[in-house]
Amino acid sequence: QKEVEQNSGPLSVPEGAIASLNCTYSDRGSQSFFWYRQYSGKSPELIMSIYSNGDKEDGRFTAQLNKASQYVSLLIRDSQPSDSATYLCAVNSNNQGGKLIFGQGTELSVKP
Amino acid sequence: DAGVIQSPRHEVTEMGQEVTLRCKPISGHDYLFWYRQTMMRGLELLIYFNNNVPIDDSGMPEDRFSAKMPNASFSTLKIQPSEPRDSAVYFCAGKRELNTEAFFGQGTRLTVV
Numbered sequence: 502q503k504e505v506e507q508n509s510g511p512l513s514v515p516e517g518a519i520a521s522l523n524c525t526y527s528d529r530g531s532q533s534f535f536w537y538r539q540y541s542g543k544s545p546e547l548i549m550s551i552y553s554n555g556d557k558e559d560g561r562f563t564a565q566l567n568k569a570s571q572y573v574s575l576l577i578r579d580s581q582p583s584d585s586a587t588y589l590c591a592v593n594s595n596n597q598g599g600k601l602i603f604g605q606g607t608e609l610s611v612k613p
Numbered sequence: 614d615a616g617v618i619q620s621p622r623h624e625v626t627e628m629g630q631e632v633t634l635r636c637k638p639i640s641g642h643d644y645l646f647w648y649r650q651t652m653m654r655g656l657e658l659l660i661y662f663n664n665n666v667p668i669d670d671s672g673m674p675e676d677r678f679s680a681k682m683p684n685a686s687f688s689t690l691k692i693q694p695s696e697p698r699d700s701a702v703y704f705c706a707g708k709r710e711l712n713t714e715a716f717f718g719q720g721t722r723l724t725v726v
Contacts, residue, residue, distance in 0.1 A: 535715075544719055
């Protein structure tokens, strides 16, 4: 089992729709969770962090965390073509001395 | 702050040659990570340091790979000898504390021919 798993996609949504990206992780000792966005040919950039169960909203982005189910998700409301990128889920494991593990990434395409 | 600085940005080398990638982390960031990214394998963690000490190098693919962090402001990843399958983008990233987010450098695109 991979430590962090994401659907690779591609996920295609029309402009203005909600895009839903999902991630599961295996280490129950994980304490902090991040979503990164990576445009083609660029480095990953942080868009959301979440530490507690529940929802965290920042503009059009909402991160959701359920530690009991070992599940993290990212919702993008009112999707724009500029949101087209690969979204990477990252999990920080306290049990492993701060090791930061990434999922394979989900490619999102927002069609005008 | 200039962010995480990696050099070179691009490297083309012949099989068998030694390659050294360099990283200057953000000041005050106690953790430093080296990742390799390919289409097939995604973003793989190679090794990471805490306060200049290597914590986990289980992701280093072979003995041909080595990494050092002689001080808080500099790290190197060396491949000797390089092989075509080492071609990838190598990222350096750093974070301040145990549970904080990491910031990435611009990456080094390595091509081994």
